[in-house]
Amino acid sequence: MGWSIALHGGAGDIPVTLPPELIERREASVAGLRHCLDVGVTALTDGRSALDVVELVVRELENHPRFNAGRGSVLTSAGTVEMEACIMDGMTKNCGAVSGLKTVVNAISLARLVMEKTPHIYLGFDGAEAFAKEQGVETLEPSDFITPENIERLKLAKEADRVQLDYTAPEQKQVLQETHTANEDPDSKLGTVGCVAIDSEGNLAAATSTGGLVNKMVGRIGDTPIVGSGTYANSYCAVSATGRGEHIIRGTIAREVAALMEYKDLPLKEAAAYVIEKCAPRGTVGLVAVSAKGEITMPFNTTGMYRACATQDGYSEIGIL
Incomplete structure (x- = not known):
């Protein structure tokens, strides 16, 4: 059996067509996905473990400003950044998670340090920041994560009096005004990032990272760092979810996929399709998953x-709609 890898950059109400001036931005985001996929493929080809690969790929996604994680994280209602992440090893079920980060450049790597360097699974806010300082991970001033684009996104969300799924790009304001009513939740694109992989030794792993929702309450925790909701891996599969966190938490989306495989003996694609259709309202969730057999959905x-x-046998796919 060979390796397989899948990654995502967020799900939402993505426009089918774009005006010419926005096509370049979409192409830049797709190029970012392609780059991150290439990074993962190279690492797997070189014999890196699935756990190393999912961390590496999510770090790359966190460093890409067009995705809602790391340097691209959206803002809370107070205009601050609160990042969160989770990583899980399918073979051992060891996992680590963090929330409420304001200064850590790569939340996913801090989550792995929580897993490997502490007796705990989950650290948040001041405690997580103190642990990051103790471990010497790369940090920036909180203001360095606050970009003009995300300030504008927060402004639009406040004007509409809504908490937005991922975010609405400011350059799409006119497009959204023309195509959505004031009561709708017009997420543009991009968002929570994640990666799942199985290596050539059969080890599974999952990792997810996000900046959360635009205009979320200070202190809000989403599905990403909650093991079994936004992130899960065991000996059957590895899953990373994206979308409306509250619905993903209620549906324990990632764990449900694994449970259907384990207890109902469903194949990966059938289990994931059932969860997407039955366990969360339409328009709220997406996921990427790989199985112990190397299948991808x-x-x-x-x-x-x-x-x-991508898979070791040469198959690859990049998609949006």
């Missing part, structure tokens, strides 16, 4: 999801 019930995958 990337279903969603939103209008689109930024996603990519």
Whole structure:
């Protein structure tokens, strides 16, 4: 059995068509996905473990400003950044998670340090920041994560009096005004990032990272760092979810996929399709998953999801809609 990898850059109400001035931005995001996929493929080809690969790929996604994680994280209602992440090893079920980060450049790597360097699974806010300082991970001033684009996104969300799924790009304001009513939740694209992989030794791993929702309450924790909701891996599969966190938590989306495989003996694609259709409202969730057999699935019930995958036998795919 060979390796397989899948990653996502968020799901939501992604427009089918764009005006010419926005096509370049979409192409830049797709190029970012392609780059991150290439990084993962190279690492797997070089014999890196699935756990190393998912961390590496998510770090790359966190460093890309067009995705809602790391340097691209959206803002809370107070205009601050609160990042969160989770990583899980399928073989051992060891996992680590963090929330409420304001200064850590790569939340996913801090989550792995929580897993490997502490007796705990989950650290948040001041405690997580103190641990990051103790471990010497790369940090920046909180203001360095606050970009003009995300300030504008927060402004638009406040004007509309809504908490937005991922975010609405400011350059799409006119497009959204023309195509959505004031009561709708017009997420543009991009968002929570994640990666799942199985290596050539059969080890599974999952990792997810996000900046959360635009205009979220200070202190809000989403599905990403909650093991079994936004992130899960065991001996059957590895899953990373994206979308409306509250619905993903209620549906324990990632764990449900694994449970259907374990207890109902469903194949990966059938299990994931059932979860997407039955366990969360339409328009709220997407996921990427790989199985112990190297199978890949990337279903969603939103209008689109930024996603990519590859297998050792040469198959690859990058998609949006």
